[in-house]
Amino acid sequence: MPQKPSIPKGTRDFSPAEVIKRDYIIQMIKKNFELYGFQPIETPSFENSSTLLGKYGEEGDRLIFKILNSGDFISKVDDVTYSSKNSNSLAPKITEKALRYDLTVPFARYVVMNQNEIDFPFKRYQIQPVWRADRPQKGRFREFYQCDADVVGANSLLQEVELIQLYDAVFSDLKLNGTTIKINNRKVLYGIAEVIGAKRLLVDFTVALDKLDKIGEDGVRQEMLNKGISETAIAKAAPLFGLSGSNANQLAVLKDILQESEIGLQGISELEEIIGDVDKLGLTTSSLRLDVTLARGLNYYTGAIFEVAAPEGVQMGSIGGGGRYDDLTGIFGLKDVSGVGISFGLDRIYLVLEELNLFPQEISVSLDALCLNFGENEGRAALKLVAELRKNGLRADLYPSPTKVQKQFKYADRRKVPYVILLGDKELQEGKFVVKNMTTGDQKTYSLSEPETFIQELNS
Secondary structure, X not given: OOOOXXXXXXXXXXXXXXXHHHHHHHHHHHHHHHHOOOXXXXXXXXXXXXXXXXXXXXXXXXXXXXXXXXXOHHHHOOHHHHHHOOHHHHHHHHEEEEEOOOOHHHHHHHHHHOOOOOOOOEEEEEEEEEEOOOOOEOOEOOEEEEEEEEEEOOOOOHHHHHHHHHHHHHXXXXXXXXXXXXXXXXXXXXXXXXXXOOHHHHHHHHHHHOOHHHHHHHHHHHHHHHXXXXXXXXXXXXXXXXXXXXXXXXXXXXXXHOOOOHHHHHHHHHHHHHHHHHHHHOOOOOEEEEOOOOOOOOOOOXXXXXXXXXXXXXXXXXXXXXXXXXXXXXXXXXXXXOEEEEEEEHHHHHHHHHHOOOOOHHXXXXXXEEEOOOOHHHHHHHHHHHHHHHHXXXXXXXXXXXXXXXXXXXXXXXXXXXXXXXXXXXXXXXXXXXXXXXXXXXXXXXXXXXXXXXXXXXXX
């Protein structure tokens, strides 16, 4: 007996209904990307390993899917390396490419390679899948889509303000009320690490701090201790774990803590400017909240950082995130090109909309009208009618075989087709067709020579 087929953990098949819903979200995001002046690009699904490795920190590097070299790759490994069984030594000899971990680093590579053809500031959007060797769980997959918008070649903090507005515009269109856009600044985190005496362990400090909402204060303390951060330093950072209140109140507390840190105060100044501008412009459905524990575990962020939380009551990780990166292109040889960008988590947004029942009912309808098949002659006449409906923009189809009428109606019902067309021998002789409204059960007769009447009524 053949082995039952399966798919890798963390990946999914998508049914027609799921694809339609995903496309609904993508179209809303894409519409707003273009309204805000972003242009589309695409990059390969895999990159040279050297492009990706070392850009996401130690944790990120571990989650990168590596691709084995083609051919007899193992024969090129020397005996010493092979017998050592050390994956870090072996990997560079058997794999030179990897699936992309995100869209930002490939974008930076794209900018450097195409810098002579790009008009700066360059606003690009990209909607493509990425891959991470993560532990699958609700809302976390090994293959998933990111929907990114980035601006490179612009230092102004107005870009951050505009990206916050972009988040709000998309969630407003999706009727997803109550999202919280969290904001922090990596310079503030640098300043905190500086004043508590943990500057050399900045990455370990920020990675641990970023997990506060997942593992709690005790978990963060323990992780910091395990990474070599002293009890004294952790005690100095303790007031941050419970920092709350309005954005203005939190900024005031931070100013006091960071009064001896120049870079920390610079981060606070940037936050004040961004938050102040957003407050003046206003948001439609989202709220902007300072969260000093937000760290974003990617090494390339240097300024403002964002993360979007789903509405209260929905158990879901972040549904968006991003931030400012001052010199990401510098790792590929193009210095002093600042950038800032955000990403929408398509798959998590899908799950949130599904849980809150926010998908419009009409998007589940993939066919406007189905013509039943009553036989060879009737089928040919029906196909001609279907062709006329399609020319006028209606999604119409003919059931392919003249099987039992009850079976054809069941098919239409499962497909949620709103209108079923009956064109049997009697209707054909009379030059007519009958349309049944599957919701009300009402039937109406139209002339085969004037299908425009039905088309106009359907479009009205």
